[in-house]
Amino acid sequence: MKKDVDNKLDIYKLTTSEELLKYYQDWTKKNKYNQDMVNWKYTAPQETVLVLKKYALNNKCKILDAGCGTGLVGIELKKCGYSNIDGVDFSQNMLDLIPQGIYKKIEKVDLNKPLKFKTNMYDVVMCVGTFTYGHVKPQALDELIRITKNGGLICFTINEGIYEEYGFDNKIKELTNNKLWNVKEFFKSDYIVNKDVNAWLCLSEITK
Numbered sequence: 001m002k003k004d005v006d007n008k009l010d011i012y013k014l015t016t017s018e019e020l021l022k023y024y025q026d027w028t029k030k031n032k033y034n035q036d037m038v039n040w041k042y043t044a045p046q047e048t049v050l051v052l053k054k055y056a057l058n059n060k061c062k063i064l065d066a067g068c069g070t071g072l073v074g075i076e077l078k079k080c081g082y083s084n085i086d087g088v089d090f091s092q093n094m095l096d097l098i099p100q101g102i103y104k105k106i107e108k109v110d111l112n113k114p115l116k117f118k119t120n121m122y123d124v125v126m127c128v129g130t131f132t133y134g135h136v137k138p139q140a141l142d143e144l145i146r147i148t149k150n151g152g153l154i155c156f157t158i159n160e161g162i163y164e165e166y167g168f169d170n171k172i173k174e175l176t177n178n179k180l181w182n183v184k185e186f187f188k189s190d191y192i193v194n195k196d197v198n199a200w201l202c203l204s205e206i207t208k
């Protein structure tokens, strides 16, 4: 029987940016988002950074945490010795919860729109927990690849419930067929353990 991921979390019902921003505004009150991530055993930050460590051997590499939220991926990156990290997200309420000293630059950015970052600006782009219901669409990968250097890395999760429905399966095939990247790792990760929601975890080397 197919797993009913669509009904696992209330936020999975939202479709517009306005609804999402309002949801995050409430979710960040009294640090509830961060607390829920601990209670739900949200493992994506640890899982992605563990995979990244196998390939990004230089701790000084320039990293963008795209959809950084409250900084959980940045915190994990810092623990592993990476220090040159920028963070972007479209929810100011989430950005406001980022601890000091994690990111060099923090910016409010909508990843579904063309980015104003320079081409080939980053060695690594992380995008964790943002390819999910009503959030960031597959087309955003084009811009994330544009701003990543040739030979650089992009590491991201895709919620299992939307992988095919939103066309991430076809987007990944398209990028591979067009030789824009080489997929190095692709597997089903634990993601949100206590809610029984998994995600595809992908790490690709940019070959454009």
Ligand SMILES: C[S@@+](CC[C@H](N)C(=O)[O-])C[C@H]1O[C@@H](n2cnc3c(N)ncnc32)[C@H](O)[C@@H]1O
Residues within 6 Å of the ligand: 020, 024, 044, 045, 066, 067, 068, 069, 070, 071, 072, 073, 088, 089, 090, 091, 094, 109, 110, 111, 112, 127, 128, 129, 130, 134, 135, 136
């Ligand atoms: C589940 S949270 C994950 C945050 C963080 N990466 C983590 O792992 O804890 C998803 C994040 O995506 C952000 N987001 C959703 N749509 C976005 C968009 N169009 N542009 C930028 N950020 C977006 C939300 O504001 C939220 O912070």
